[in-house]
Amino acid sequence: MARLSALRRCVHAFANPFLFHPALLIGALMIDTSQLTESDLSARLVPVALGGEIMSYGFARCFHEAYGVKTMVISAVDVKVTSSSNLVDYRVVPAMGQGDDAIMDFLRKLGAELAAAGKVAIIFGSADWHARILSQNKEELSQWFAVPYNDFELLDDITQKERFYAICEELGIDYPKTWTFDCADPNVVIDAESFTYPLIAKPSNSARYDLMDFPGKEKVYEVQTPDDLLRIFDLLREAGYDRELVVQDFIPGDDDALRSLTTFSDASGDVRVVSGGRVVLQDHSPARIGNPMCILPERVDRIIEDAKRFCKHVGYRGFGNFDIKYDARDGSYKFFEINTRPGRNTYYVAQGGANIARLLVDEYILHREIPYQEAYGDTLYTCVPKKVIERHVSNPELRDEVLDMYRSGHTGYPYDNPRDTFAHKLYARVTFMHQVQKFDRFMGSGKNA
Known part of the structure; x- marks a missing residue:
């Protein structure tokens, strides 16, 4: 269907020279990946990440570990902690800040260049609006890229919160x-x-x-x-x-009542990989409030089963990230929403033992069956120094448990990569330590002193 649509666009373009775009002709050729093997990927695979934030870096680590390739990161701004890495081909592209039309023009040209070079590209984003533009234009983009997003009709439906709650009601999933x-x-x-x-x-x-x-x-x-x-x-x-x-x-409870659950589903909507945990601390700055900054691995049967039923019911494919909160009033776990993309903290899945880049490649490029896996492990996902935990986690039992993980070395910070460049390690350290000042600013200093 994508090939036929591409050919139609090319015919239309030739008939109307004002609509002709070189990428349409090249994209219509479409690279055949049916004979592609994993051994080919080190020379041909090009991951393309939209946005220069921590999620893109986490995926870049996993693509490099699995296939030895660099990830092309496309961003409107230069995020130094990512651009200084030797794992990425970082490109500052003004079009990324100029609206959907400009972004699509850029992606057409990029896709044509990659296809002409015989590359096999997969594209993903780090923000909700990235997911929407990639999903809305999935048919066209599929000429040049594997696009690991659900069709827009489904994505748009389940990201409307009133529809999400209607589905939860139908399936007997608790929600506020x-x-x-x-x-x-x-x-x-x-x-x-x-x-x-x-x-x-x-x-x-x-x-x-x-x-x-x-x-x-x-x-x-x-x-x-x-x-x-x-x-x-x-x-x-x-x-x-x-x-x-x-x-x-309003469901009472501090940050530690929150739960993050990440799923990866196949084309049948069956969850193949699941991971998640208890949020120890979330960002409290107004622009980023709600982003988990520290997550303790925790497996809860009920929320796993609820998420599986949701994904199967709607036919969800790929990465999904559920925001959930424990309600101590009745012992239930209330589902708030599904993020129809990998979350910024998806690297905790990799820390739990499932390479997140390999999941994308196996499902969307190699079309392999993915064995069921629960990727929890014993590593604390954290983007903050232990001083932040000491000062701002009010639950003494949880605070002690988390600090023990810092002392024992069972912590993981996505940017902390000893094999990366000196510049990256410096920016990563500065970013990490800056959280002390930021949390003191928005939560007050010495809360638990």
């Missing part, structure tokens, strides 16, 4: 009590006095929201009073956000 309000509807009236506070409020469409910039923007809003709720709704509406605002029951 939820209300939605359409920011695009001028007639919406919120009876703010009818709620019990505190609440949590967040945009239903995080990919659209991530691209917006306005004063007072937060990833997730804590709602303490009726006035807070009305202010947040008006703030998003006036900023031009035109999807639903999701308002949820």
